[in-house]
Amino acid sequence: MKSSLIRCEDLSFGYDARRVVGDLNFSINQGDYLAIVGENGSGKTTLLKGLLNLIKPLSGQVIMGQGLEYKNIGYLPQQSQVQRGFPASVKEVVLSGCLNRTAFIPRYSKQDRRRAKNQMERMGILKLSQSSYRDLSGGQQQRVLLARALCAADRMMIMDEPASGLDPLVSHELYALIRELNKEDNMTIIIVSHDIHCVLRDASHVLHLKGEQLFYGSREDYIDSEYSHYLLAGHTECVVAEN
Amino acid sequence: MPNFIVDFFKYDFLIRALLVGLTVSLSASLLGVSLVLKRYSMIGDGLSHVGFGSLAIATALGASPMIVTLPVVILAAFLLLRISESGKIRGDAAIAMISTGSMAAGVLFISVTSGVNTDIYNYMFGSILSMSESDVVLSLILSAIVLTLYSLFYHKIFAVTFDENFARATGVNAGAYNSLLAVLSAVTIVLGMRIMGALLISSLIIFPALTAMRLMKSFRSVTLTAAIISGLCFLIGLFSSYALALPTGATIVCVNILAFILFSAISFLKSNLTGKSVKQQP
Ligand SMILES: Nc1ncnc2c1ncn2[C@@H]1O[C@H](COP(=O)(O)OP(=O)(O)O)[C@@H](O)[C@H]1O
Ligand SMILES: [Mg+2]
Numbered sequence: 167m168k169s170s171l172i173r174c175e176d177l178s179f180g181y182d183a184r185r186v187v188g189d190l191n192f193s194i195n196q197g198d199y200l201a202i203v204g205e206n207g208s209g210k211t212t213l214l215k216g217l218l219n220l221i222k223p224l225s226g227q228v229i230m231g232q233g234l235e236y237k238n239i240g241y242l243p244q245q246s247q248v249q250r251g252f253p254a255s256v257k258e259v260v261l262s263g264c265l266n267r268t269a270f271i272p273r274y275s276k277q278d279r280r281r282a283k284n285q286m287e288r289m290g291i292l293k294l295s296q297s298s299y300r301d302l303s304g305g306q307q308q309r310v311l312l313a314r315a316l317c318a319a320d321r322m323m324i325m326d327e328p329a330s331g332l333d334p335l336v337s338h339e340l341y342a343l344i345r346e347l348n349k350e351d352n353m354t355i356i357i358v359s360h361d362i363h364c365v366l367r368d369a370s371h372v373l374h375l376k377g378e379q380l381f382y383g384s385r386e387d388y389i390d391s392e393y394s395h396y397l398l399a400g401h402t403e404c405v406v407a408e409n
Numbered sequence: 410m411p412n413f414i415v416d417f418f419k420y421d422f423l424i425r426a427l428l429v430g431l432t433v434s435l436s437a438s439l440l441g442v443s444l445v446l447k448r449y450s451m452i453g454d455g456l457s458h459v460g461f462g463s464l465a466i467a468t469a470l471g472a473s474p475m476i477v478t479l480p481v482v483i484l485a486a487f488l489l490l491r492i493s494e495s496g497k498i499r500g501d502a503a504i505a506m507i508s509t510g511s512m513a514a515g516v517l518f519i520s521v522t523s524g525v526n527t528d529i530y531n532y533m534f535g536s537i538l539s540m541s542e543s544d545v546v547l548s549l550i551l552s553a554i555v556l557t558l559y560s561l562f563y564h565k566i567f568a569v570t571f572d573e574n575f576a577r578a579t580g581v582n583a584g585a586y587n588s589l590l591a592v593l594s595a596v597t598i599v600l601g602m603r604i605m606g607a608l609l610i611s612s613l614i615i616f617p618a619l620t621a622m623r624l625m626k627s628f629r630s631v632t633l634t635a636a637i638i639s640g641l642c643f644l645i646g647l648f649s650s651y652a653l654a655l656p657t658g659a660t661i662v663c664v665n666i667l668a669f670i671l672f673s674a675i676s677f678l679k680s681n682l683t684g685k686s687v688k689q690q691p
Pocket of ligand 1: 204205206
């Protein structure tokens with residue numbers, strides 16, 4: 167059997183032995199675009215943390231293959247997890263995304279600085295590079311964290327509700343950018359999103375959670391399944407209730 | 410130059426205190442930025458109390474205070490770090506238990522063996538007379554190591570301080586850097602508590618960082634400003650305590666408080682005059 171980029175077998179995660187999400191069996195291949203959907207509290211963030219080895223599985227394991235390493239992955243955490251009021255300039259935050267490429271004793275090379283600048287330009291925050299992260303609006307902060315994740319990613323982007331705090335136009339552009347990363351750069355995408363276009367147009371695969379794996383399969387199968395009604399019916403509500 | 414400063418340099422013990430105090434102030438302020446932002450200030454405070462207990466016991470047993478205290482406090486640093494990281498609700502209470510427990514053990518030990526004396530007072534509130542020549546050499550070497558390690562790993566220390574999850578997710582060994590911070594803090598506290606006293610040393614860690622954060626916007630500028638503030642406050646405090654015959658540690662803390670008030674006032678004026686609010690770290 168051909169090895170996958172990430173394979174999950176009978177995986178479950180939780181906190182202090184309390185199971186939050188379980189019965190996970192799926193695999194992700196190079197170039198996949200996996201959308202993870204589910205109500206609030208269904209364990210989406212917990213699963214992403216588990217995939218990134220930030221929390222240990224209660225059972226089962228995450229098997230990484232094809233030479234994938236953590237330093238190949240860019241991660242956009244759910245915004246509430248980053249400290250508010252932290253004194254750091256936008257440039258410092260974005261550059262820190264390049265750390266996974268530096269040597270044991272870290273120094274930023276010219277390439278790193280250029281990469282950080284390009285990603286800031288891409289996210290439209292180059293003018294803010296000397297501003298303090300704590301003085302920015304929620305949407306601007308989100309773009310800073312996205313630029314940081316883009317600096318870190320060379321094979322995979324893992325994003326937890328990337329469009330939260332962005333206005334519709336910017337979030338539209340963001341999904342276009344993610345699509346481009348996936349199609350042109352063959353970047354593997356794992357994204358938690360309630361955006362109906364993202365899930366039903368861009369994704370190659372869908373994982374629907376509710377404390378366990380309700381559905382995993384291709385987008386086409388998902389659209390045909392009963393589970394996609396959740397997304398269609400609750401569409402407006404979900405976009406508002408993102409957290 | 411005022412006469413008292415000229416006189417100052419006639420005394421070897423004062424020069425020793427100056428050298429050690431200045432390097433320790435710099436180390437403490439740099440580490441302090443990360444400790445405060447990571448909400449680890451309690452660890453600094455806890456370590457100084459453990460340091461007191463261990464200094465007192467070492468003295469009572471006639472052992473070399475520094476050689477005994479350094480490893481004890483480094484071990485305590487790992488322990489307190491684990492307690493903080495485990496995120497258990499009663500982590501802060503556990504730290505308070507350990508720190509008051511060590512204080513009590515130290516006081517009991519010294520009063521049983523040699524009776525309450527100036528040693529206890531000096532360990533609590535510091536003394537610039539306490540440094541021997543070998544202490545000074547050890548202190549300078551260790552401070553140099555602290556400053557070097559901090560500057561070498563500065564970028565990773567920033568990443569782990571700003572967003573530990575992201576750093577870990579992208580392959581930075583955050584646990585190792587937390588341990589590095591804990592060990593460097595332990596060393597700095599042991600070195601500094603001889604001059605500042607166990608009850609006051611953690612102010613060297615906390616004050617300069619909080620003061621710098623009132624005005625500075627980037628991590629680099631906060632770090633550099635904290636170091637400068639810390640060094641200046643130490644010098645002003647040391648000279649004025651000498652000139653006015655005041656206790657050194659307490660004077661230095663008061664100068665730090667004045668600096669904090671000054672920076673807060675400037676930040677307040679700035680935000681009111683420009684109409685733009687400078688958001689502040691709690
Ligand atoms: N750090 C934590 N400690 C304990 N329980 C948590 C923690 N984080 C999340 N939970 C619980 O795990 C469940 C799933 O949360 P989460 O993965 O954040 O859901 P989602 O991202 O789908 O909204 C929730 O019931 C939440 O209360
Ligand atoms: Mg979530």
